[in-house]
Amino acid sequence: xxxxxxxxxxxxxxxxxxxxxxxxxxxxxxxxxxxxxxxxxxxxxxxxxxxxxxxxxxxxxxxxxxxxxxxxxxxxxxxxxxxxxxxxxxxxxxxxxxxxxxxxxxxxxxxxxxxxxxxxxxxxxxxxxxxxxxxxxxxxxxxxxxxxxxxxxxxxxxxxxxxxxxxxxxxxxxxxxxxxxxxxxxxxxxx
Amino acid sequence: xxxxxxxxxxxxxxxxxxxxxxxxxxxxxxxxxxxxxxxxxxxxxxxxxxxxxxxxxxxxxxxxxxxxxxxxxxxxxxxxxxxxxxxxxxxxxxxxxxxxxxxxxxxxxxxxxxxxxxxxxxxxxxxxxxxxxxxxxxxxxxxxxxxxxxxxxxxxxxxxxxxxxxxxxxxxxxxxxxxxxxxxxxxxxxx
Numbered sequence: 001x002x003x004x005x006x007x008x009x010x011x012x013x014x015x016x017x018x019x020x021x022x023x024x025x026x027x028x029x030x031x032x033x034x035x036x037x038x039x040x041x042x043x044x045x046x047x048x049x050x051x052x053x054x055x056x057x058x059x060x061x062x063x064x065x066x067x068x069x070x071x072x073x074x075x076x077x078x079x080x081x082x083x084x085x086x087x088x089x090x091x092x093x094x095x096x097x098x099x100x101x102x103x104x105x106x107x108x109x110x111x112x113x114x115x116x117x118x119x120x121x122x123x124x125x126x127x128x129x130x131x132x133x134x135x136x137x138x139x140x141x142x143x144x145x146x147x148x149x150x151x152x153x154x155x156x157x158x159x160x161x162x163x164x165x166x167x168x169x170x171x172x173x174x175x176x177x178x179x180x181x182x183x184x185x186x187x188x189x190x191x
Numbered sequence: 192x193x194x195x196x197x198x199x200x201x202x203x204x205x206x207x208x209x210x211x212x213x214x215x216x217x218x219x220x221x222x223x224x225x226x227x228x229x230x231x232x233x234x235x236x237x238x239x240x241x242x243x244x245x246x247x248x249x250x251x252x253x254x255x256x257x258x259x260x261x262x263x264x265x266x267x268x269x270x271x272x273x274x275x276x277x278x279x280x281x282x283x284x285x286x287x288x289x290x291x292x293x294x295x296x297x298x299x300x301x302x303x304x305x306x307x308x309x310x311x312x313x314x315x316x317x318x319x320x321x322x323x324x325x326x327x328x329x330x331x332x333x334x335x336x337x338x339x340x341x342x343x344x345x346x347x348x349x350x351x352x353x354x355x356x357x358x359x360x361x362x363x364x365x366x367x368x369x370x371x372x373x374x375x376x377x378x379x380x381x382x
Binding site: 028029031032033036039053059062066069070074075076109110112113 | 214215219220221222223224226227230244249250254256257258260261263264265266267268269271300301304
């Protein structure tokens with residue numbers, strides 16, 4: 001999506017250690033035109049795929065998933081992160097490793113809101129190692145739901161998570177696909 | 192807002208201890224028509240007030256604030272909760288007590304995204320004791336920003352937080368204003 005790439009080039013900050021800061025327009029502050037465009041683009045990409053629900057994981061994916069839910073007029077379901085393993089029978093639960101925070105989380109979603117009648121679209125902001133999406137796919141499987149695919153704002157393709165998920169047959173759409181980024185700048189690719 | 196009141200009466204669950212569960216349409220799963228209507232209603236209420244930014248607190252307010260940001264076409268800024276006091280000079284920070292979780296949080300927002308040129312609209316899902324809104328007002332004050340007011344989805348008026356904030360001069364709009372709720376049901380009021 002051209003607007004996303006333009007904003008990354010104009011306002012993104014590349015820090016040492018391969019960190020791309022997009023706080024000014026995506027993470028800590030969200031640009032409303034970009035947010036609108038993200039919702040419309042996700043709706044366009046997954047039109048006609050039988051999506052019944054949007055599934056995201058708190059908290060950085062919620063705004064983008066809300067825009068997608070509004071554009072597609074489908075319910076939005078949140079998976080929640082817990083540090084403890086204190087989950088009960090009312091939820092589906094799986095463990096996700098956060099490379100950012102260097103720890104494991106339990107990711108849970110209520111059984112009431114994800115069923116075998118659902119076909120879910122996964123939405124998140126960043127795709128790097130893919131661990132969050134793997135967790136969401138697992139929650140959908142536990143519920144017996146189908147997965148239409150995943151839409152992420154920014155994929156760091158060189159970290160491999162997106163390609164691993166695609167190799168397993170998951171449709172993964174990235175609104176900006178970063179092939180590489182270093183002191184020479186950011187290079188976008190396409191699928 | 193009639194749609195919000197109707198959904199509370201139809202799908203809300205009143206639990207012992209004064210807990211109103213709205214997980215099926217507002218908290219754990221969000222109904223897209225309700226989400227759209229919330230954004231439009233907040234935009235209508237605060238039209239012409241000079242709002243430059245929407246400010247919310249992660250994570251349960253993000254979806255509603257996103258809908259408001261889309262309807263008003265204004266940037267959305269997140270305040271984040273931290274359990275530690277490990278904050279640095281790049282942020283404004285204040286302490287909020289969570290009655291739900293029985294603990295204090297540091298609530299922080301980057302200095303880059305809230306300035307004395309801003310007039311912010313605060314958005315959250317629930318208003319009970321008002322502690323989260325008090326924290327957001329404090330962050331705005333630290334930044335020298337004006338506060339146009341606050342919009343919440345559901346106010347439990349009998350818990351007093353909304354009236355305390357109004358007494359301090361803050362405009363507080365609630366899309367559903369619950370005067371009381373008990374074994375006899377839920378009674379809505381108006382300002």
